[in-house]
Amino acid sequence: MKRSFAAVILFAASLTLSVSMAAAETIKVGAILAVTGPASFLGAPEARTLEMLAEELNAKGGVNGNKIELVIKDSGGNPEKAISFAKQLIEEEKVFAIIGPSTSGETLKIKQICEDGKTILLSCAAAEQIVEPVAKYVFKTPQKDSHVVHAIFENMKAAKISKVAVLVSNTGFGQAGKGQLEKQAPEYGIQILATEVYDSKATDLSAIVAKLAANKEIQAVINWSVEPAQAIVLKNIRQAGWNVPIYQSHGFGNIKYVQAAGAAAEGVIFPAGRLLIADKLSDKHPQKAVLTSYTKNYETKFKEEVSTFGGHGYDAFKILCRAIEQAGTNREKVRDAIENLKGFVGTAGVFNFSPTDHNGLGFDSVTMLTVKAGDFVEYKK
């Protein structure tokens, strides 16, 4: 008697629960990020940003009344974990979309899985191959490496620099940069005299700097990395008394690296999204509002400076939400909505997606910045 009574209660409870849940559908969004491990300076800010945004959104009642349930999986930068999590999120959790992964290596491994599973993937990784060839469900939010390289080479051409040395870190980010630099250099009449790959965990790089400095023909150095070791390169170059102009990539986009390199960071030139100079933008700039609010919220909540990497997570989340706002909770419609999104203001730039362009950012998404008195400022000739 008691048992059947309990069973009835349980049944009733679950019935009410399922009914109440049906009323306001929560949208499950998965995220595969490298929160710990060697890519943690990418994944950790991204994860924090996503959590902050989801909380903010749910406090306002969600998207069209639907709350967002965020499921973050820490892949530690390991592709096999990314694969396992992708399958798990798609099949078991039946997520609406996946944000991430943080690194190109992981993204390329799950690109096909997401295509086959008809799940929207908004990657926070930079490799060109993620969106070339275009896969129906796969998008990416960071700026194109090719645009960043274009900005660097344009600047060099104006400064009449034609012979350079390239230093990249041994990560996917560095490798992709090397590829683009080597590909585009001939178009700008620039000759790469030396290319060296350094360990992302290097403790000192004076030897390779000495070798490069001995080559008097080198007019500038391009240091392409997203790890702290790039600051070591800066220090070693200036310590060697080598006064060449140093160009960095958008992987320099974190004030911590400037602090780490200290005096050696002065005068470094690099293209990046405008997030880093948000407070210096004119009020009329289309990105100003988004950038300053993100900066303020992130820095207040997490007590650390904002970085462009977290911004990629911000863009992915906001793009997804905008698409859901426009198209409801049907996956195919949301996918179409993302593909046709135009003029979307994000942290990396203004996005204009199209069926052939699943990145949506153009040349103007990056601007040349430099370091003056330990702060990021816009580069003026």
Next chain:
Amino acid sequence: MTLELFSQYLLAGITYGIIYAIVGIGFNIIYNTTGIINFAQGEFVMLGGMTAISLSQWLPLPLAIGVAVLIVMLIGALVEILFIRWLDRPSVLRMIIITIGISILIREAALHIWGEGVRSLPYFVGNEITTVQILGARVSPQVLWVIGVCAVMVLGLSLFFRYTLQGKKMQACAANRMAATLCGISTRNMVTLSFMLSAGIGALAGCVMSPITYTQYDIGTGLAIKGFTVAILGGLGSSMAAVAAGLLLGLIESFSVSVVPLAFQDAISISLLLAILFFRPHGLFGNKDAADLKEF
């Protein structure tokens, strides 16, 4: 190769080498007393740097470093008491596995305490771009500090082992544990002391190299590997040999950059480790017979 380039390679090699040496010295202390190779040595280095950086917010730099070293020494003692003391005549395999486990735990704890960001102590003298000129090449004064601290360590340790009672007790334990116990030496306490000493030396190393290499929660593993490569290269047990081996390895890595792509630099040091293990496991300066007598 011009003289200037040669001197620059030389100084770079010394920079790398002295960093490896200073980590390698820590291995030798614990090894000498207990026969254990402590895979967690790299984490002591990391902890020293991290703790000093946190303390430097409230204390002046020298005091911050001093207190950090003391704290890490206590941690070293704690590690030994909690994890090593228990063991009853452990096998080599067990010891290796335990110290690997300890190193992982310390690293993950550091990740959750300090986050994934990279930090560093300020340069002791000057800033990131000041240099001193030696032989036509430039080097940061911080490197001279590392060399100086290393020299003081080696000197201090040899004086300690030769002239103080505690030092002699530790040497007795290293030579023959059973006999030492019979002489009334508390071998248990000597082991704890060796861990404390090793941790303190590691911490000091971490502080002084921090401006050069930066400190991050996961620098421990890489440094530990280089550290024991150097300890084995020199011959386990001798601090002077570790320094010499460290400088040798550093110079090899530095000059290798002129002939081999930088990407393979780490493979070179590991190949060297394997070569030494295959052909001369007692190290360049070690004594074969003495090595064979050792328990492990």
Next chain:
Amino acid sequence: MKRHLPLSLLVLAVICVQQLTRATGTAFYLTPLTMAAYYSLVIVGLCLLMGYAGQISLGHAGFFAIGGYLSAMLTTKNLIPFKENSLIALGDRLGLLIHGQDMFGEPFLLVQPWAACGCAILVTIVVAYGIGIPVLKLKGHYLAMATLGFGIIVYRLALASPLFGEADGISGVPGFPLLPGLAVSGDFSSRVSNYYLAWGMVAFAMWLLVNLIHSRVGRALRAIHGAEGAANAMGIDTARYKLNTFVLSAVLAAVAGIFLTHYNGGIGPSEAGIMKSVRYVAIVAIGGMANLWGALVMGALLNIMSLRGMFGSYDDAVFGAILIVIMLFAPQGLLGISLPAALKRILRRGA
């Protein structure tokens, strides 16, 4: 008969689990189960080496990576630019290569998965013998360091070579067709067949190893583990036994690497890293050093939990903690603990 009981139980359990997932509509569990099966191959091989032959190996992920990377590279690297090379032409005539056209209409020339698999295993054997001979002469810390060094070199080579995709690894590895209708690949449709294939291989490997342990070879190994000097004195060629066990465990790891790479459709340098090797050692330790079934069960369990993200950001910390706890309290493995004995030991130490 008793010897075959665990094996029959394994086969029964494998079938039951699959039927259960079908009944409850939770077929997605098969993915981590399949991946865990391949990792378990590495682990039981390592168990044989560490538990029975008594040789520690801190670099076994290196063999997994050699198998995986070679098969990945050979099945994805377009050999058209090298068409003229005599070796390639010979391979073509022997039917070892595949001709095809990619989506842009460009012709490509790839190595057949079977040929790639065979090549990868061959290279593994050569490397294992080459490394094994000098390494197994070492003892204790030196042996551990040497195997660690080997693992690091494989990792560094994978990370530094453009041929192996550098930091991003190799993606787009095609499925491995074994029989008509049965291919090792990650397609949703072939999930069940891949699950049985993976666990079938594990069952086969277990049958092989259990028979090995109960044979003369197994007794010789145990003698070597117990007291190498005495074993030598008895006329056992310890060096040869140790070497062959090393190579066998290396081949098991490589086969696991090959199959998992085809299943995942790719491989990255993290598979060769130190943390992976440490993880394998941790699992062998918790399963009980000389307990093949313990290692298998623990391997499957822990890998599944890790692959499903149950440990969250503490993944590495969990394995570190396991290492310490097991080594302190249960050096014979989790299944070898006797609680009263452990308590007695703790209480005695305290005094």
